[in-house]
Amino acid sequence: MDIDLARTFLEIVSAGSFIKASERLHITQTAVTARVRSLEGELGCKLFVRNRAGARLTPEGENFLPHATEILNAWNHAKRSIALPDGHQSRLSLGSETSLWNPLLVNWITWIKDQLPEAAVDSQVSDPDRLTKALERGQLDAAIVHTPNYYAGINVELLLEExxxxxxxxxxxxxxxxxxxxxxxxxxxxxxxxxxxxxxxxxxxxxxxxxxxxxxxxxxxxxxxxxxxxxxxxxxxxxxxxxxxxYPVYLTYRSDSNKPLLQTALKGVKEIANLNVPWML
CATH class of the missing domain: 3.40.190.10 (Periplasmic binding protein-like II)
Known part of the structure; x- marks a missing residue:
């Protein structure tokens, strides 16, 4: 599926109308309508009901919404992973629960910045379920959580007792x-x-x-x-x-990752977890 179709669909949902979506996307309303018709043709269902107030999702559109979001997120992640800044050899995608970003994720990223200058870093703070899904999809390499979900292909290690x-x-x-x-x-x-x-x-x-x-x-x-x-x-x-x-803290990471810097980064977060530093959250 053309990524522009998913992007246009999500823009209409956000803007509330085809007209506002066309303004945000800097294309004509005719082009927006054509993209929606193309997407509806591929999916075999109607996605929007248009009226004077704008556009609202059909039940089928509601069902497609999370999938469109995943498609766009995966595309954006792929672009970031492929295009590396000058002087960097690999990109690490790391995540943590909201209650663990300070100081664990902060100190982990700082450690990577100092010890692995050749690594670019993407970070994500979210709830455990979303982090696990991101790990499954390959959008994350590793995450720090209190409540891990055990799935094939994801390793779970005790990071520290709390x-x-x-x-x-x-x-x-x-x-x-x-x-x-x-x-x-x-x-x-x-x-x-x-x-x-x-x-x-x-x-x-x-x-x-x-x-x-x-x-x-x-x-x-x-x-x-x-x-x-x-x-x-x-x-x-x-x-x-x-x-x-x-209330222990766990380190979860993909077992099939072939990124050479990931194993070093995992050792780094284990070192950080043993440091006696105050927690702010």
Whole structure:
């Protein structure tokens, strides 16, 4: 399929009309219409319903939307991989979960920049499922995650052990702050603590919950490497006799990669994981 057809389809979805899409693409509306007809002919279905308000997707168009996105992403990744900047021999595509980019991904990229100057680097921060899919498609070489998905062709190695410990503010120990650290944490949490629905405040981002607790008080479970500086300074207190939960970090990477610099980069991130540096998130 012509990549311009997928690009035009996605531009119409984003702009909301054929006219606006033509303006963004710097082509005529007639050309946009012709591309859509060509794409619909290849797929054998109608993708848009046009009206005075613009254009909306048909059910078939809704089904095609994620595929068009994947096609364009794969094309862009291929272009970046093939075209290397001067002085670089290979391109490494690395990813991490949102909660792990600082400092792990930052320090990993910095290490590669210093130790492997011949390597260009693409980075991606996302959720574990998207990172795993990117690994499967060859859009990523390696990723750092808390919850790995085990698939053929993807190696999973324990990178470092981490725990979630319960801490509280010296201002006040209330309210309980529930942070959703993932399904494995929730399984462990439900075995020993009250249900998340009984917490007046819930979060899906640890740094947000931490800042709320530091400013207004409360208690919750947080990663040891993040709260250690606050415990040392007295800004937070550890809750005595509270259970601890395991929260390890894993390194996932493609087992069939033939990039010579990848193995060196993997050794580098293992060295970085053992460094005693404060975590900011």
């Amino acid at each position: 725990k979630l410990i319960r801490v509280q503010s010296p201002l006040t120990s209330e309210p309980n702050l529930f942070i959703n650290w993932g399904s494995e944490f929730e399984r462990q949490y439900m075995a020993v603590a009250s249900s998340p629905s009984q917490s007046a405040f819930s979060f899906d981002l640890g740094p947000l919950a931490l800042q709320v607790m530091l400013q207004t008080g409360g208690n919750g479970w947080f990663r040891t490497r993040v709260v250690e500086p606050y415990l040392s300074s007295g800004k937070l207190l550890r809750v005595a006799d509270a259970p601890e939960f395991t």
